[in-house]
Amino acid sequence: MLTGALLKASTGLAYLAYKTTETTHADYDPVLKGHYDTDPEISLYEGEQLTSRFSKLRESLEPLGVDVTDSEHWVSEMLPMFGFNGLKVNLRRDVSVVASEFKDPVNYNAVYGYTYCRGEVTLNERMFNPESAWNGKVENLQVLAHELAHEVQGTMCQDIRYTERLEESAQIASWEVLASMANEGSRPALHALVVSLEKNAYRASLYRAMRDRQLPYFLKRFRKIVGEENFSAWERMRRANMSDVGGLHDILRRYSYDPLKTIIESRKTGWEVIGLSLPIVEHAGGRVIVGRIAFKLDDLKYFLEHAEGLTEALN
Ligand SMILES: [Zn+2]
Numbered sequence: 001m002l003t004g005a006l007l008k009a010s011t012g013l014a015y016l017a018y019k020t021t022e023t024t025h026a027d028y029d030p031v032l033k034g035h036y037d038t039d040p041e042i043s044l045y046e047g048e049q050l051t052s053r054f055s056k057l058r059e060s061l062e063p064l065g066v067d068v069t070d071s072e073h074w075v076s077e078m079l080p081m082f083g084f085n086g087l088k089v090n091l092r093r094d095v096s097v098v099a100s101e102f103k104d105p106v107n108y109n110a111v112y113g114y115t116y117c118r119g120e121v122t123l124n125e126r127m128f129n130p131e132s133a134w135n136g137k138v139e140n141l142q143v144l145a146h147e148l149a150h151e152v153q154g155t156m157c158q159d160i161r162y163t164e165r166l167e168e169s170a171q172i173a174s175w176e177v178l179a180s181m182a183n184e185g186s187r188p189a190l191h192a193l194v195v196s197l198e199k200n201a202y203r204a205s206l207y208r209a210m211r212d213r214q215l216p217y218f219l220k221r222f223r224k225i226v227g228e229e230n231f232s233a234w235e236r237m238r239r240a241n242m243s244d245v246g247g248l249h250d251i252l253r254r255y256s257y258d259p260l261k262t263i264i265e266s267r268k269t270g271w272e273v274i275g276l277s278l279p280i281v282e283h284a285g286g287r288v289i290v291g292r293i294a295f296k297l298d299d300l301k302y303f304l305e306h307a308e309g310l311t312e313a314l315n
Contacts, residue, residue, distance in 0.1 A: 031267060031305045042261050044214060047205030048221065050260065054198035055226050057311050065136035066188045068144050069128045071097035071121075078145055081177040082152045086293055087278055094119065095151050097144070101125040109240060112143040117157035121147040133233075139199065141192035145174035153277060155290060162277035162292075169276040171200070171259040172295070179299040187314050193303065194311065202226055202234055203256035210249065263297065271301040 026035035026046075034049035042050075068074060075095050082088075100122045102108040113123040123143065126134035134140070149170040156162040175196065181189030202222060209218035223231045241248040266273050273295045280293035303310065 029267060031301060032264065036264060040261065040265050042204055042208055042257060042264065044205060044208045044212060044218070046264070047201060047208055048225065050201040051198060051205055051222065052225050054194055054201055057194045057307055058198050059227070060311055061191060061194065061315055064138050064187060064191045066138045066141050066192065067136060068123065068140040071144065074141065074144055075148065078148055078177055078181070081180050082148065082173065084180065085176055085299070086280070086295070087152045087173065088281070095121060095148060097121045097123060099123055099125045099128045113147045115147045115150045117150050117154055119151065121151065138188065138191040139195045141188055142174055142178060142196040145177050146170050149173040153279060156277050156279055165275070165277040167254040168258040168262065169278050171255060172262060172273070172276065172297070173278055176297055176300050179303040182310060182314070183299055183302055185314065190310060190314050198226065199230070199234065200256040200260060203252050204260045206238065207249065207252035207257040263300065266297055271297045273297065
């Protein structure tokens with residue numbers, strides 16, 4: 001590991017040293033399009049490759065706004081996609097979307113949406129406010145997909161046995177569904193997926209950098225990778241949470257690091273993940289048993305394999 005003094009002396013030199021040692025035992029993965037080693041943890045170098053790839057894809061896209069306040073159409077388009085991917089629990093009932101003005105300033109700044117998994121999704125009113133920085137952002141579509149994934153989780157949401165992987169699973173399911181839509185030719189879904197993967201790769205790398213005490217290197221390097229606009233927004237989120245580093249760490253791990261780690265690892269098991277908090281319902285002797293589904297990431301795998309071509313085609 002590099003020392004803080006060395007990092008301060010020359011970040012560029014430190015980066016070269018870091019990169020060289022990391023690549024020696026990492027193989028090129030044709031789906032992820034980068035070098036990934038056999039260690040299940042996401043190294044800072046692996047996180048950097050992932051972030052770089054999606055930053056480049058996002059830069060190549062013509063900016064696109066999405067209005068999620070037209071939620072009825074998005075819900076009817078996205079909800080069956082969960083069923084198509086094997087997640088059929090609770091899909092018989094409608095899901096409504098409401099806006100809520102978060103009075104608490106911390107929530108106003110940090111919470112995109114929430115649900116109690118009983119058929120009603122609440123989104124932060126800032127997405128609906130034409131004067132807000134959050135209005136019309138394409139990534140709001142991923143937020144809606146994430147909340148719909150919680151609806152699909154149903155009773156798992158309130159069950160302590162499934163809590164640890166609840167957010168990780170909602171992220172992975174939302175990406176699989178957006179990938180389904182992007183592979184079918186949906187421009188908004190493609191944009192939302194690219195931006196969400198970039199943001200979460202950045203945040204997973206931030207988590208790793210904080211854990212490894214590589215923050216100065218991370219900030220300097222990733223500012224160049226993600227560009228000034230994204231860096232400004234995402235770095236603000238880190239600074240705003242500095243009074244609770246433990247809480248920040250936990251959020252970065254649950255929403256960004258763990259889901260990406262699981263996806264990268266799934267290439268070793270045919271892109272199928274066992275143990276996520278995503279339900280399958282079995283009927284046995286008149287009883288309904290809810291268990292964890294073996295979740296196949298086939299659309300996400302296809303998307304990752306063809307993202308550059310798809311991005312060019314759907315731009
Ligand atoms: Zn959530």
